[in-house]
Amino acid sequence: MNITKAGYHGILLPDLNIGFDYSGTDTQHTFISHAHADHMPRNRNSSVYCTPNTLKLMQRRGYKGDATVLDFGQSIETESAKITLYPAGHILGSSMVYVESDDGSVLYTGDYRTPPSPASEGFSIPNQVDHFITEATFGLPIYKWDTHDNLGQEIRSFASKSLEDGYTPVFLAYNLGKAQEVMHLLAPLGYQIQIHGAGYKMCDVYEEAGIDLGNYESYDRNSCEGKILITTNSALNNGFASNVRKKRIAYCSGWATREAARGQLTVHKLIPLSDHLDFFELIRLCEELNPQKVHITHTPNADVVQHYLDKRNIVSRFLDIEMEEDD
Amino acid sequence: MAENSFQKLANTAQQINETRSNNAKIACCAQYFQSLEEDDLKLAAQFLGEGAFSSISGKKATVGSRTYSTCAAEFCEIDYEKVFKPCKTALGSASEAIEKLIHNIEVARNKHEPSQLSLLEIESIYEDIYSVSSRADKQRILRRAWKKMSPLEIKFFIRIMTRGSLRIGFETKSVVSAVAETFDKKVDDVRYAHMITGSIGKTAVLCKNDNLDQANFKLFHPLSFMLASPIESRSVEDLDGYIAEEKFDGMRAQAHISGQQVELYSRDLNEITHSFPEIVQFFVKKDLPDVVLDGEICVFKNDEILPFQLLQKRMGRKKPDKEIMEKIPVLFISYDLLYHDNRPIFETELRERRTLLSNLSQTHELPITNQFEVENHDHVDELFERALAHGNEGLMLKRGDSTYEYGQRRKSWLKVKKPGGTLDTVMMYAHAGSGKRGGYYSDFTLGIRVAEDERYEEEFIPIGKAYGGYTDEEMKRLNKRIKDLTVEKYGPTLGLIPDIVIELEFDDIQENKRTKANYSLRLPRFKTIRWDLSPKDTDTLKDVERMYKQKINRERLKQEENPSFLY
Numbered sequence: 018m019n020i021t022k023a024g025y026h027g028i029l030l031p032d033l034n035i036g037f038d039y040s041g042t043d044t045q046h047t048f049i050s051h052a053h054a055d056h057m058p059r060n061r062n063s064s065v066y067c068t069p070n071t072l073k074l075m076q077r078r079g080y081k082g083d084a085t086v087l088d089f090g091q092s093i094e095t096e097s098a099k100i101t102l103y104p105a106g107h108i109l110g111s112s113m114v115y116v117e118s119d120d121g122s123v124l125y126t127g128d129y130r131t132p133p134s135p136a137s138e139g140f141s142i143p144n145q146v147d148h149f150i151t152e153a154t155f156g157l158p159i160y161k162w163d164t165h166d167n168l169g170q171e172i173r174s175f176a177s178k179s180l181e182d183g184y185t186p187v188f189l190a191y192n193l194g195k196a197q198e199v200m201h202l203l204a205p206l207g208y209q210i211q212i213h214g215a216g217y218k219m220c221d222v223y224e225e226a227g228i229d230l231g232n233y234e235s236y237d238r239n240s241c242e243g244k245i246l247i248t249t250n251s252a253l254n255n256g257f258a259s260n261v262r263k264k265r266i267a268y269c270s271g272w273a274t275r276e277a278a279r280g281q282l283t284v285h286k287l288i289p290l291s292d293h294l295d296f297f298e299l300i301r302l303c304e305e306l307n308p309q310k311v312h313i314t315h316t317p318n319a320d321v322v323q324h325y326l327d328k329r330n331i332v333s334r335f336l337d338i339e340m341e342e343d344d
Numbered sequence: 345m346a347e348n349s350f351q352k353l354a355n356t357a358q359q360i361n362e363t364r365s366n367n368a369k370i371a372c373c374a375q376y377f378q379s380l381e382e383d384d385l386k387l388a389a390q391f392l393g394e395g396a397f398s399s400i401s402g403k404k405a406t407v408g409s410r411t412y413s414t415c416a417a418e419f420c421e422i423d424y425e426k427v428f429k430p431c432k433t434a435l436g437s438a439s440e441a442i443e444k445l446i447h448n449i450e451v452a453r454n455k456h457e458p459s460q461l462s463l464l465e466i467e468s469i470y471e472d473i474y475s476v477s478s479r480a481d482k483q484r485i486l487r488r489a490w491k492k493m494s495p496l497e498i499k500f501f502i503r504i505m506t507r508g509s510l511r512i513g514f515e516t517k518s519v520v521s522a523v524a525e526t527f528d529k530k531v532d533d534v535r536y537a538h539m540i541t542g543s544i545g546k547t548a549v550l551c552k553n554d555n556l557d558q559a560n561f562k563l564f565h566p567l568s569f570m571l572a573s574p575i576e577s578r579s580v581e582d583l584d585g586y587i588a589e590e591k592f593d594g595m596r597a598q599a600h601i602s603g604q605q606v607e608l609y610s611r612d613l614n615e616i617t618h619s620f621p622e623i624v625q626f627f628v629k630k631d632l633p634d635v636v637l638d639g640e641i642c643v644f645k646n647d648e649i650l651p652f653q654l655l656q657k658r659m660g661r662k663k664p665d666k667e668i669m670e671k672i673p674v675l676f677i678s679y680d681l682l683y684h685d686n687r688p689i690f691e692t693e694l695r696e697r698r699t700l701l702s703n704l705s706q707t708h709e710l711p712i713t714n715q716f717e718v719e720n721h722d723h724v725d726e727l728f729e730r731a732l733a734h735g736n737e738g739l740m741l742k743r744g745d746s747t748y749e750y751g752q753r754r755k756s757w758l759k760v761k762k763p764g765g766t767l768d769t770v771m772m773y774a775h776a777g778s779g780k781r782g783g784y785y786s787d788f789t790l791g792i793r794v795a796e797d798e799r800y801e802e803e804f805i806p807i808g809k810a811y812g813g814y815t816d817e818e819m820k821r822l823n824k825r826i827k828d829l830t831v832e833k834y835g836p837t838l839g840l841i842p843d844i845v846i847e848l849e850f851d852d853i854q855e856n857k858r859t860k861a862n863y864s865l866r867l868p869r870f871k872t873i874r875w876d877l878s879p880k881d882t883d884t885l886k887d888v889e890r891m892y893k894q895k896i897n898r899e900r901l902k903q904e905e906n907p908s909f910l911y
Contacts, residue, residue, distance in 0.1 A: 158422065159431045159441060161448040274444070276361075276511070277436050277782030285364055297448070318434070324426045 018120045018148050020312055022336050026055055028125060028150060028314070033098045033118055037125040037150075046095055048102075050127025051111035052078060052193060066093070068102060070110030070138075073222045074193060089138065106133025106140030107292050108194030109223055113142070121147035121309070128152055128315075130294050131302065132165060136198040136228050142306070149308040150336070153316035154293045155271050162271070162295045168288060169202040172269070175286055176203055176245050179265040187246045189253065189284065190269045192216035194292055196247050197223045197230060199269055203245060204231030211236045213248040213257065250282055271295075300325050312336045348384040349460045352376070353391060354497045361512035369514055373522035382549055387463040390545035393519030395507035396470040398543035399613065405473045405505045407482050409438050412502055415483040416442040419490060420452040425835075433836040436782020437511070443499035446490070459492040470505065511779055519544055527551035539568055539750050561688040563634060564600050566609035568751030570638075570680075572740060572759040580724075580758065586741045587694070588724065589679060589713040590731040590908040591759055593652045594642035595659065599676060600683075601627050602634045608641075608676075619661050622669060623676045630708045636683035637676070637701075637710075638748075644675040648900045649735050649908065653854050677909045678705070679713040682748060690748035697748070711911035728760060734908050735900040737761050764852045765891055766871055767792065770804055770879045771844040774826050776836035777811075785823055785838065787811040790846055790868070792861065793884045804842055804879070805860045807888065808850065813870030822873070845877040846870055853892045863888050 023029045027039030036044035040059040049067040050056050052074035058065055062082040067075070069086045087093060089112065092101040098118040105111040107128040116123040124146045133140035162168070172188070179186035190196045196216040201223075203210060210233040212220065217235040224230060236246065242261045250268070258264065266284040271291030279287055294302070303311055303326060311326055311333040313319045319335035326333045345352055356376040360369045373392065380388055390398055397403040413432065417424035422445065431441040446452040461469075469489045473482055490498050503510050523544070524534040529551050537547045537559035550556050561567070580586070597616065598609045606624045608617045617624060620641060643650040643658075654672050658664060681701040682690050689697055698715065705712045718724055718741070728739050738761040746756035769790035777786030788811070791804035814822070825844060832839030850865035863885075874881075903909070 157431050157434055158427065158448055159435060159444040161444075275435055275783055276440050277780060279361075280780045281783070286362065318430050321427055321430050324423065 018118075018123060020123070020148060020150065020336070022314075028336065030116065030123065032120065033116065034095070035098065035100070035116060037114055038127060046100070048100070048112075048114045048125070049075070049084075050105065050114065050125070051108055053108070053128065054078070056127060058082070066100075068110045068112050070222060070226060071112065072110075073225075074110055074219060077218050077222065078193075101143075103141055103143065104133070104138040105129035106131055106137050108134065109137055109197070109226055109228070111137060115143050115146075123148040123150065124306075124308075125150045126152055128154070128293060130292055131298055134194070134198050134292060135165065136194070136201045136223060138226075142302075146306050147309045148312060149303065149306055149310070150312040150314060151299065151303070152293065153299055153313050153319065153322045155291065155295055156299070156313075156316040156318040156322045158296050158321075160271060160274055160291075160295045161297055162289060162291055168290045171288055172199060172202050172267070172290070173206055175265070175267050175288070176206060176208065180208065180243070180245075182265075184263045184265045185242055185244065185246060185258070185261050187248065187253065187258065187264050187266045188269055189250050189266060189282065190247055191249055193219050195269055195290070197228065198290070198292075199247060200230040200233060201228055204229045207232060209234070209244045211241050211244050211246050213252050215249075215252075216247060296322075300329075303331055304329055307331065310334065346460060346462070347379045348381065348462050348464075350463055350466045350497055350501070351460060351494060353388055353463065354494070354500045357392065357500050357510055357512050357514075358496060360514050366513075366518065369512075370518060370522045370525055373514070373519065374525040377522060377526040377548065382552060384463050385552060386545035386549050387467055388545075389519060389523060389548040390543065391463070391466070391504045392510065392514070393516045393544035396467075396505050397474075398545055401543075403474055404507065405470045407473060407486070407505055409506075411479050411482055412486060412505075413438050413442070415486050416445065416490075418483075419455070419487060420445045420449045422449070429835045433776045434783065436776060436778040439499045439502040439506075442502065443495040446498060447495040455491050456494070457491050461489075461492055461497075466501065473505070509779075516544065520547075523548045523551055527554075529556060535751075540565070542566075561683070563602050563636065563683065564605070564607055566598055566600070566613045566615075567636070567682060567690070568613065569596060569598065569611050570749045570751070570757060571753035572757035573753055573755055575741075575758045575760060580741065583718050583720065583724065583741075585743055585745060586718050586758075587698075587744050588716045588718045588727050589740045589742070590727075590734060590736045591738045591740045591761065592640040592642050592649060592677060592908070593735065593737045594640040594649075594677075595652075595655055597639060597641050597676065598682075599623070599627065599635075599637040599639070599678075601632050601637070604628055616659075619658060619664065620674055620676075621664070623674060626676070630710065632704070632708055632710075634683065634686060635681060635704070636688075637678040638680035638682055639676055639678035639713075641674050641676055643672055645673055647902045647904065649903070650900075651735065651896060652852070653896065656854065675711060677711045677713060680748065690750060693745050693747065694742055695744045705910065709911070711909050713909050714907055724760075730901070730906060731908065732762065733901040734903070735898075736908060761851070764850050764866065766847055766849045767807065767865075767883045767888065768874065768877060768881060769807060769846050769848045770842045770882045771826075771840055771846060772804055772806055772842065774822075774830075774838045774840060775809075781819075784819060785826055786819060788822075788846070790848055791842070791882075792888060793879070793882045797885055800885075804882075805885070807861050807863065808848065808865040808868035810846070810848060810868045810870055813849070814873065818870075818873055842879040845874040845879060845882060847872040847874050853888065853895065855892070861885055861888065863892060 019032045021029050028037045034045040036047040038056040039047050047065045049065045052071050064083050066085045072084050087102050089102050089104050092099050098116050101115045102112040105113045107130050114125045131140045176186045188199050190199050192215045213236050241258050248257050267286035267288050268284045269288045269290045273287035273289045314336045323333050360372050363369045396405040414424050417428040432438045435441050472485050520534050524531045540559045540561050596611045600607045606627045610616045643654045681697050684700050741758040743756045771788050772791040773789035774785035775787040777784050789806050789809050792807045794800040794805050795803045829840040829843050830838045848868050849871040850868040852866040856864040
């Protein structure tokens with residue numbers, strides 16, 4: 018099976034005329050895994066395949082093209098392949114693309130997470146994969162996530178404790194996916210939530226999908242004090258809630274594992290809540306799938322992942338694709 | 345959990361780390377101190393404020409980063425080069441990597457035998473480490489100890505052991521404040537007792553027992569030095585009340601003298617007596633009363649003060665031979681008196697201390713600095729130029745009414761220096777940062793051009809390593825650019841295509857035979873990132889050699905007229 022990288026982000030199966038998260042127009046069938054900027058097509062008008070929720074979210078972010086929507090589990094066939102989308106557990110709408118052809122099968126993961134985000138459609142994977150194209154954003158054994166229950170508890174008690182002490186809690190979480198997951202985890206508390214405008218416009222898509230985001234509204238500078246605030250680090254540096262003096266800030270990201278993040282972002286609390294799977298899940302999944310070959314993308318530490326796979330007699334290679342630290 | 349357990353100390357340190365305001369950190373530490381009995385209090389204060397042993401003890405639990413890192417890799421059953429090192433680079437901290445790996449990796453977790461070690465037991469582990477010297481012995485002790493600790497305990501155990509910062513935004517100064525708050529004492533009194541006893545643990549116990557007045561200054565226990573703040577002379581608005589002295593190009597030192605006994609201490613409070621036997625002899629012959637002198641060790645020959653580069657050849661030598669003592673003779677030039685008439689006098693004003701020092705100098709022929717009352721800025725400029733002409737570094741400005749503020753760097757003493765020079769250099773390697781800069785490449789090896797130099801085959805060779813002088817924004821921009829220029833990766837270090845030009849500022853050039861260039865720079869730092877220049881515009885080794893020669897061989901004003909010191 019011929020697998021190549023295209024530009025900074027995309028991956029191509031040239032023999033099957035298939036592209037994954039690819040921005041070129043020379044491929045007949047382009048599949049978009051999810052609506053994060055580094056995976057969406059650069060060209061707003063290109064024709065792509067994606068899940069219905071991914072399409073809605075892409076449209077909120079300015080996509081104008083004509084997309085063919087595919088539900089999870091529903092297949093399409095081209096002259097040379099059969100393609101099926103699987104839920105990736107990363108954010109709402111995120112999918113993994115499964116391609117079956119005479120040359121064998123390929124699973125392209127995009128970004129994924131298992132166990133899945135509770136604010137997504139879940140996670141499931143085909144049984145038989147020859148070529149496993151997997152991201153490895155957190156490809157080091159220092160990354161191991163706490164259980165989802167514990168992380169949710171941590172988020173809720175940070176919010177309640179801050180409010181009790183007379184502080185406004187602020188969660189730093191990126192606009193699409195993490196923000197809504199944090200809101201979903203906070204929803205049972207019933208407190209008022211304000212979310213930055215860029216994230217706010219994504220929220221109704223989540224609600225339509227049946228995900229409870231609690232009692233929320235769009236950020237308003239004059240009324241934000243004493244509510245739970247959700248925003249990004251860059252917005253916070255550009256005056257977000259700068260009128261509120263008594264704030265406590267929590268950073269929700271897999272990168273919050275690093276103690277150095279505390280000083281670099283000047284935050285009070287680090288909550289390693291990630292939208293990607295951790296290192297140990299990654300190695301376990303490779304073992305379980307036992308594919309002919311693992312193609313590793315999106316990581317600065319492919320060497321370490323390969324070292325672990327070598328020890329398990331799993332053949333692997335590094336497909337050098339840029340990763341975006343923000344996700 | 346027992347109050348005297350090491351786990352409790354580790355939890356407190358972590359809680360301090362997660363607290364932002366300094367007052368809240370101090371309160372958190374004070375609450376912990378409150379709960380402890382005498383012996384445990386002593387150790388807790390020592391571990392948080394000083395390290396495995398008190399600074400006065402002279403003991404160190406020396407375990408190198410490679411020793412405990414390879415030990416941790418083995419403990420976790422992972423490859424040191426292939427797995428441990430990238431983890432350390434990603435976090436910017438070996439001890440944090442060890443904490444996470446032992447927490448995450450099942451085989452390491454399974455070795456844990458819950459035991460709740462007490463602070464006393466931890467102290468005896470440090471003693472064990474101190475008593476052995478081979479790497480294998482140290483690792484054996486570490487392995488056994490780690491089995492009994494949680495990952496968080498292990499992280500702080502390592503940080504205390506290596507006497508580095510605990511990285512919780514809580515340095516010795518804050519521990520002093522916490523001790524004061526715990527026992528409702530004045531911070532200044534606690535700091536004084538700490539300086540005198542040389543032990544924060546002992547100080548805490550004195551506070552607890554309300555015996556702070558028992559802390560007395562003793563001869564042959566070095567006192568922390570008073571330090572000067574760097575400044576441009578013109579930025580001193582009001583020169584009234586300042587006196588000026590030339591700033592020598594030597595080594596700061598403290599001399600404790602009592603009859604035949606003389607000891608010298610360096611700025612980091614290490615004893616350096618053995619390196620300078622002629623100074624000891626000099627003081628012994630003077631038949632002085634008991635005194636403590638603050639001053640500078642300088643190379644003095646043929647009526648000239650010679651550059652620091654020569655003094656370097658005397659430093660760190662256990663027993664200098666006759667030849668080198670004749671070739672590089674040294675002199676202790678005093679500028680302050682800290683102990684006189686059987687009592688410490690650092691609480692008296694500088695002018696008064698100076699009068700006593702002058703008297704001593706006259707009766708016992710001690711070399712002391714020449715002091716000038718400063719009149720106006722033009723006068724300061726004139727003195728500054730003369731200091732440089734003498735071969736000295738610049739000027740010291742001191743407030744006549746200031747007390748000796750041991751261990752502090754405030755505005756009572758100011759130093760006016762001239763930067764050594766600048767070089768246009770090219771960035772050759774980028775090194776992963778640690779601590780606050782973890783996750784970024786923040787240290788850089790800079791090179792000079794030797795492309796047309798027949799002695800070398802390379803195009804560039806390193807001249808210095810800099811890790812400051814740039815803003816956070818500039819560091820981020822550099823990190824972006826570095827990504828595109830990387831050609832090799834050796835663990836935490838990236839080899840770069842020569843492209844980025846840095847104008848490097850430094851204090852001085854020194855000969856250094858251990859480097860490829862044979863020269864190294866003192867305090868190199870970024871002046872400007874020269875995005876406008878290309879590597880072919882950089883300075884060459886020949887430029888460096890020329891600058892060095894100019895400095896060493898330049899004419900020095902003899903000391904006969906307008907001397908820098910009186911003798």
